[in-house]
Amino acid sequence: MNTPQHVPLPVVGLSGFEANMSEEEGGAQAALHRFAADVMRPIARELDLMPADQAYLPESPFWQFHQEAFKLGLGPEALAGLDPAAAARMEGIVVEELAWGDAGLAVSVGAGGMPLVMAHASGNQELIDMCNGKLGCWGATQPDRGSDGLILYGAERHPGSRGNKGNLQATFTDSEIIFNGQTSAWVSNGPVAQVALLDLVADYGDGFFEENGDTYGCNVILPLDIKGVSRGKPLEKMGKRSLPQGEIYFDNVRVPRRFAIATRDDYALKHAQAWAHAGTSMSHISTGVARAAFEMALTYVHERRQGGALLAEHQLTQYRIGLIGTKVEAIRAMARHVAEYTRCSPRPHPYFTASGKAFCSSEMLTVVNESLQLFGGVGLTREFPIEKLLRDARAMQIEDGENYVLIMHYGYLLSQLHQQENWGRN
Numbered sequence: 001m002n003t004p005q006h007v008p009l010p011v012v013g014l015s016g017f018e019a020n021m022s023e024e025e026g027g028a029q030a031a032l033h034r035f036a037a038d039v040m041r042p043i044a045r046e047l048d049l050m051p052a053d054q055a056y057l058p059e060s061p062f063w064q065f066h067q068e069a070f071k072l073g074l075g076p077e078a079l080a081g082l083d084p085a086a087a088a089r090m091e092g093i094v095v096e097e098l099a100w101g102d103a104g105l106a107v108s109v110g111a112g113g114m115p116l117v118m119a120h121a122s123g124n125q126e127l128i129d130m131c132n133g134k135l136g137c138w139g140a141t142q143p144d145r146g147s148d149g150l151i152l153y154g155a156e157r158h159p160g161s162r163g164n165k166g167n168l169q170a171t172f173t174d175s176e177i178i179f180n181g182q183t184s185a186w187v188s189n190g191p192v193a194q195v196a197l198l199d200l201v202a203d204y205g206d207g208f209f210e211e212n213g214d215t216y217g218c219n220v221i222l223p224l225d226i227k228g229v230s231r232g233k234p235l236e237k238m239g240k241r242s243l244p245q246g247e248i249y250f251d252n253v254r255v256p257r258r259f260a261i262a263t264r265d266d267y268a269l270k271h272a273q274a275w276a277h278a279g280t281s282m283s284h285i286s287t288g289v290a291r292a293a294f295e296m297a298l299t300y301v302h303e304r305r306q307g308g309a310l311l312a313e314h315q316l317t318q319y320r321i322g323l324i325g326t327k328v329e330a331i332r333a334m335a336r337h338v339a340e341y342t343r344c345s346p347r348p349h350p351y352f353t354a355s356g357k358a359f360c361s362s363e364m365l366t367v368v369n370e371s372l373q374l375f376g377g378v379g380l381t382r383e384f385p386i387e388k389l390l391r392d393a394r395a396m397q398i399e400d401g402e403n404y405v406l407i408m409h410y411g412y413l414l415s416q417l418h419q420q421e422n423w424g425r426n
C-alpha cells in the first residue's frame, strides 16, 4: 500500500524565504538580531516614552545604544572586502535587522555614518580621520527647501521659476568656505551630531544661480564643535522618537576649502550619490519595520480567541496573514533589487533608488496598519508595541523625500528614457 506523500514545510530564516544565505551573512544576521532584540528594542521603548528635551541628554540610554552599536563595527570598512553585489546584500541584511530592532535608532546609525561614508568615497584621509568614531548627520533640507532639494533637472520646476536658494548658503573664497543660515528641524541626529555632511547651494564668486535658473551646489564635511555653530531643541514628534532631530544654525562659520567633497562641477553627481545611499537604507529599514509588525501580528493571532477559536484558525485571518506576509517578501525583494542596482550599475540613478524607497515604505505602512488591525482595540494601546510601529512607519512616508514627490521624479525619469533613448518603444 502506498503511504501518503506529504510536502514538508519549507526552509525559512529570520529574513523569510531565503534560498542562498551564506555562512558569513547568516552569522552577521544572527549577531545583529540578538543586538536588535536585547539592546535596541528595550532602549527604543524607553526613549519613545521620554520627552524629547530629555531623551538625548548625556545620561540617556540613547548614548548607551551608540556605545554598543559602535563596538559592532558597522562603518563603511565593514563591507570593504566584498564585491559590490555581495556588499549590497550584506548591507540589506544588516540594516533590516537593525530596523527590526528600532527604525529610529537604525536611522541614527545610518545618518550618523553618512559623513564617514562620503569621506571614504572622496578618498580624503583628513576627512576620514575627522569622521572616524564620530556621530554624524546629513544636513540637506532647510525650512524653505524641503522637496525642492531633490529636483535634479530644471525642466521639472514650474515654468519660469528659478531653483530654491533655501535658508543656508555657502560662500567660497580661494581658501575658505563660509556658511550662513540654518538647516531644517528634521536633520536626523542634528541636535547631537559631532560632524556633518552638508548639501546646500553655493556662491563661487558669481552668485548662486546659473543662467538657466539652476542653483550651484556643494557638499562639505565639517566638524560641528567650531565657532558659529549652534543647535535647536530636539523636535517633539509622533514617530521615530528614539531619533534626535533638530536644526543646526550657522553664523559665519568658516572651514578650509579642502573640506568640500563636491563643488560646482561635480556637485550634482555627489548629491545623487549621497541621496541614493540614504534611499537604499530607507528601503531596507522599511523591510525591517514591516517584518517586525508582521511577526507581532502572527504571534497575536495565535494567542487571541474569538468566534470559538484562535484567530489564526479562521480562514479570514489566514488570508490577512498571507497578504501581509506576501508584502513583507515583496518589500524585501524590492529593497534588495534597488540596492543591488544602485551599487552595481555603471550608471545608477537616485530617482530609481527613490522609487524603491517610496514603494517599500508605502507597502510597509500598509503592512503595519493591517497588522495593527489584527490586534483590534488593544493594538491602539501602549500595552503592545505595534502602535509605536505605526507612528514610526508614518514618518517614513515623508523622510528622505515625500513619497508622492519621489514617484513623480521617477515618472519624469521614465519619460526621459522614453524620449531620449527610445526606451519602451518597440
Ligand SMILES: Cc1cc2nc3c(=O)[nH]c(=O)nc-3n(C[C@H](O)[C@H](O)[C@H](O)COP(=O)(O)OP(=O)(O)OC[C@H]3O[C@@H](n4cnc5c(N)ncnc54)[C@H](O)[C@@H]3O)c2cc1C
Residues within 6 Å of the ligand: 111, 138, 139, 140, 141, 142, 143, 145, 146, 147, 148, 184, 186, 187, 188, 189, 240, 395, 396, 398, 399, 400, 401, 402, 404, 405
Ligand atoms: C523622520 C524624518 C527624518 C528626516 N531626516 C532628514 C535628515 O537626516 N536630513 C535632512 O536634511 N532632512 C531630513 N528630513 C527632511 C525630509 O527630507 C523632508 O521632510 C522631505 O524631503 C519633505 O520636505 P518638507 O517636509 O519640507 O515638505 P514639502 O517639500 O514642503 O512638501 C509638502 C507637500 O507638498 C508636496 N510637494 C512638494 N513639492 C511639490 C511639487 N513640486 N509638486 C507637487 N507637490 C509638491 C509634497 O508632496 C508634500 O505633500 C527628515 C524628515 C523626516 C520626517
